[in-house]
Amino acid sequence: MTTILPAWYPSLPRVRELNRIGPNGEAYRITVVIPTRNESANLLPVLAKAAPYCDELLVVDGHSSDGTRELAAACGARVILDEGKGKGAALRLAMREASGDILVFVDADGSHDPTDIPALIAPIVAGEADHVSGSRMLGGSDELHATFHQFIRLFGSQIITLSVNYTQGVRLTDCQNGLRAIRRDVALALDLQENITTIEQEMVIKTVRSGYRLDEVPTHEYVRANGVSRFRVKDVWFRYVRSWLYYLLFWKPPQKL
Numbered sequence: 001m002t003t004i005l006p007a008w009y010p011s012l013p014r015v016r017e018l019n020r021i022g023p024n025g026e027a028y029r030i031t032v033v034i035p036t037r038n039e040s041a042n043l044l045p046v047l048a049k050a051a052p053y054c055d056e057l058l059v060v061d062g063h064s065s066d067g068t069r070e071l072a073a074a075c076g077a078r079v080i081l082d083e084g085k086g087k088g089a090a091l092r093l094a095m096r097e098a099s100g101d102i103l104v105f106v107d108a109d110g111s112h113d114p115t116d117i118p119a120l121i122a123p124i125v126a127g128e129a130d131h132v133s134g135s136r137m138l139g140g141s142d143e144l145h146a147t148f149h150q151f152i153r154l155f156g157s158q159i160i161t162l163s164v165n166y167t168q169g170v171r172l173t174d175c176q177n178g179l180r181a182i183r184r185d186v187a188l189a190l191d192l193q194e195n196i197t198t199i200e201q202e203m204v205i206k207t208v209r210s211g212y213r214l215d216e217v218p219t220h221e222y223v224r225a226n227g228v229s230r231f232r233v234k235d236v237w238f239r240y241v242r243s244w245l246y247y248l249l250f251w252k253p254p255q256k257l
């Protein structure tokens with residue numbers, strides 16, 4: 001992959017301590033998927049830090065009007081346009097389009113640290129997990145604790161996590177994080193349906209209920225680098241509650257691979 005970075009940008013070494021060879025000698029191709037919607041002010045360091053850890057840098061863009069796509073392409077990323085339905089639909093498109101065996105999802109707003117990628121993929125490469133979620137409860141968050149709105153988000157998220165733990169016999173700490181890695185064949189087998197950020201809990205619940213192995217690693221969440229969050233609980237709470245209850249109680253797991 002050719003990465004063109006501005007002359008002033010500090011050069012980064014190519015792939016470092018990233019083991020992509022499994023116990024039986026199988027080599028995994030890694031695709032980092034970065035969903036973007038008007039993130040030109042934040043994208044460059046995310047691309048630069050993620051590039052050394054992957055074979056394919058796939059930016060899936062939500063019809064940005066601020067030059068995000070042009071910037072991503074100039075940095076050597078492969079850029080695709082989503083269907084205009086939201087982040088969940090964008091990730092589902094990227095799952096179909098990606099060429100990697102392991103997909104790593106990293107937000108473009110600076111909330112996630114791409115240097116967590118080796119820790120996220122290690123259990124999959126070792127054959128010990130099919131899906132690994134970053135956990136803000138284990139790694140800390142600068143975004144979840146300060147305001148009443150953040151408290152409501154955290155409270156709702158914890159209720160969902162507890163319900164998954166006690167109905168499925170697991171001990172998860174974070175069902176909503178956007179930072180995660182998953183085997184591509186498993187992601188496709190989950191037959192994901194959500195169009196917005198409810199896709200995170202859909203992925204977690206379907207992984208557990210289908211009998212795939214879900215692991216968590218501590219990852220820290222940072223405040224978005226530039227711009228303001230568009231997430232409003234009042235606009236989406238109903239979709240979170242509906243998808244949570246549907247996938248946990250009514251959805252029937254497909255045949256496991």
Ligand SMILES: Nc1nc2c(ncn2[C@@H]2O[C@H](COP(=O)(O)OP(=O)(O)OP(=O)(O)O)[C@@H](O)[C@H]2O)c(=O)[nH]1
Pocket residue numbers: 034035036037038039060061062063082084085086087090106107108109111178197224228229230231
């Ligand atoms: N392709 C695509 N990406 C999106 C879309 N909506 C948001 N994103 C990206 O998805 C990532 C997470 O976005 P959100 O969590 O919805 O928004 P946010 O403003 O970061 O809000 P917080 O959850 O508070 O951090 C960011 O990189 C966004 O640019 C969309 O419709 N399409």
Ligand SMILES: [Mg+2]
Pocket residue numbers: 107109111224229
């Ligand atoms: Mg964010």
